[in-house]
Amino acid sequence: MxxxxxxxxxxxxxxxxxxxxxxxxxxxxxxxxxxxxxNKLRKLAYLLADAKEKGADTVVTTGGPNSNHARATAAWAIRMGLRPVLVLAGREPDARRGNYLLNSLMGVEMKFSGARTQAEMEAALADYADQLAQSGRRPYVIGIGGSxxxxxxxxxxxxxxxxxxxxxxxxxxxxxxxxxxxxxxxxxxxxxxxxxxxxxxxxxxxxxxxxxxxxxxxxxxxxxxxxxxxxxxxxxxxxxxxxxxxxxxxxxxxxxxxxxxxxxxxxxxxxxxxxxxxxxxxxxxxxxxxxxxxxxxxxxxxxxxxxxxxxxxxxxxxxx
Ligand SMILES: Cc1ncc(COP(=O)(O)O)c(C=O)c1O
Known part of the structure; x- marks a missing residue:
């Protein structure tokens, strides 16, 4: 842990x-x-331990384009030898700044779903996790904010x-x-x-x-x-x-x-x-x-x- x-x-x-x-x-x-x-570290300590225990190789989560939760999840996933995938709401920002810059520098796979509401974010997350599973990955899904x-x-x-x-x-x-x-x-x-x-x-x-x-x-x-x-x-x-x-x-x-x-x-x-x-x-x-x-x-x-x-x-x- x-x-x-x-x-x-x-x-x-x-x-x-x-x-x-x-x-x-x-x-x-x-x-x-x-x-x-x-705050995300305290939640991720439990969630990523669960991901490891369940044999996941990929961690997939969601958030806004500048989400702290998504950035912290990506960083810890990398440190634990898991591949992070971020299914982010809205569209790709024009400028690389804030958490989007940090995710880019970490080489994180990011997909911008266009989602605007929490229901749309959750649906886009579930869809992409299914696609990952169908392509042979073993994704562990962390919902909005790891909450x-x-x-x-x-x-x-x-x-x-x-x-x-x-x-x-x-x-x-x-x-x-x-x-x-x-x-x-x-x-x-x-x-x-x-x-x-x-x-x-x-x-x-x-x-x-x-x-x-x-x-x-x-x-x-x-x-x-x-x-x-x-x-x-x-x-x-x-x-x-x-x-x-x-x-x-x-x-x-x-x-x-x-x-x-x-x-x-x-x-x-x-x-x-x-x-x-x-x-x-x-x-x-x-x-x-x-x-x-x-x-x-x-x-x-x-x-x-x-x-x-x-x-x-x-x-x-x-x-x-
Ligand atoms: C800096 C910061 N504070 C507070 C929160 C809210 O925490 P929670 O989602 O557990 O309500 C977040 C969530 O993304 C955050 O990034």
């Missing part, structure tokens, strides 16, 4: 002073190197890692914010929190799907996780007045990958106060959400916040 190294949990003193709340960050942007960094119960186990582990670090630093978090794209990261964190019996409120900020669609994805992963984890502790019972988790699509703006003013303001603020870089697609919008929750006092004075940095830095290099 891939080795997942512990990522730092850091206090952000200057941002905390500016926003008048105690804010910490979990640095999953430091998970590996430029080809592997970000299923098995992949999400990586974020149950991540929650436990963070909890150990927080205990060593003698802190507890009232809130946890993260970007929720295909939902597996948030589902793993929610399951980890429930199994630990913690009261931390978890808020997922969507950079892609509407609230009901992202909820469906998260709930689907949670149901699969419950199956996988059934030998362990029961999830904490929710009180009726409190939802198990929150999601918001209010910070999405014009759509996936399109920068928002609030996101760019959040990105600049973190860069200028703490010299930590977010990406415009996922984490800047998540931080914009976190800052807005603080501004509106949904995060009350005296409450402590954890912002989970899920990576995405190479994707930043498509910005003009």
């Amino acid at each position: 891939l080795k997942v190294t512990e990522t730092p949990l850091q206090f952000l003193p200057r941002l905390s002073e500016r926003l008048k709340r105690e804010i910490w960050i979990k640095r999953d942007d430091l998970n590996g190197d430029i080809l592997t960094a970000g 299923n119960g098995l992949g999400s186990l990586g974020y149950v582990d991540a929650y436990n890692e963070m909890k150990r670090q927080a205990e060593a630093a003698n802190v507890r978090f009232d809130w946890l914010f993260a970007a929720a794209g295909s939902g597996g990261t948030l589902a793993g964190l929610i399951c980890g929190r429930d199994l630990a019996g913690d009261a931390t409120r978890i808020a997922g900020i969507s950079p892609w799907l509407g609230e009901s669609e992202i909820r469906q994805r998260i709930d689907h992963c949670l149901a699969e996780l419950a199956e996988l984890k059934k030998a362990e502790a029961e999830p904490r019972m929710e009180s009726e007045s409190r939802q198990r988790y929150l999601v918001s699509d209010a910070y999405l703006g014009k759509g996936y990958g399109v920068p928002t003013d609030a996101g760019m303001e959040a990105l600049r603020l973190l860069a200028q106060t703490e010299a930590i870089m977010l990406d415009h697609v996922y984490t800047a919008k998540a931080m914009a959400g976190c800052m807005d929750f603080i501004r509106r006092e949904l995060v009350k004075p005296g409450e402590r916040v954890l912002f989970w940095h899920t990576g995405g830095t190479p994707g930043l290099f498509v910005l003009e």
Whole structure:
């Protein structure tokens, strides 16, 4: 199995002073190197171990043309002696930048399907995997964002890692914010929190799907996780007045990958106060959400916040 190294949990003193709340960050942007960094490594550790166990020789997945998940999957597949194939949405970009540049340099087989919706992406992925199988390859298919119960186990582990670090630093978090794209990261964190019996409120900020669609994805992963984890502790019972988790699509703006003013303001603020870089697609919008929750006092004075940095830095290099 891939080795997942512990990522730092850091206090952000200057941002905390500016926003008048105690804010910490979990640095999953430091998970590996430029080809592997970000939240995907934790899911891929489980998924690629499964691919190997099942005797696959090819790993096929999908994402946008500048997808972090697709790039990280390709990189780890190569390192494990598997052949990556990416069936990417939309059309081939005009310029080689960001993750598309990295995939090109790794010589990854990429097919642009023209797909625009998640259903079209999934259909194109399944079709191409069939074609690969018919041509004699043994493909292992990883769905959008690697988000299923098995992949999400990586974020149950991540929650436990963070909890150990927080205990060593003698802190507890009232809130946890993260970007929720295909939902597996948030589902793993929610399951980890429930199994630990913690009261931390978890808020997922969507950079892609509407609230009901992202909820469906998260709930689907949670149901699969419950199956996988059934030998362990029961999830904490929710009180009726409190939802198990929150999601918001209010910070999405014009759509996936399109920068928002609030996101760019959040990105600049973190860069200028703490010299930590977010990406415009996922984490800047998540931080914009976190800052807005603080501004509106949904995060009350005296409450402590954890912002989970899920990576995405190479994707930043498509910005003009
Ligand atoms: C940088 C970054 N953050 C967050 C996410 C969202 O994670 P998930 O798909 O598990 O919801 C992604 C997914 O592609 C990502 O690349």
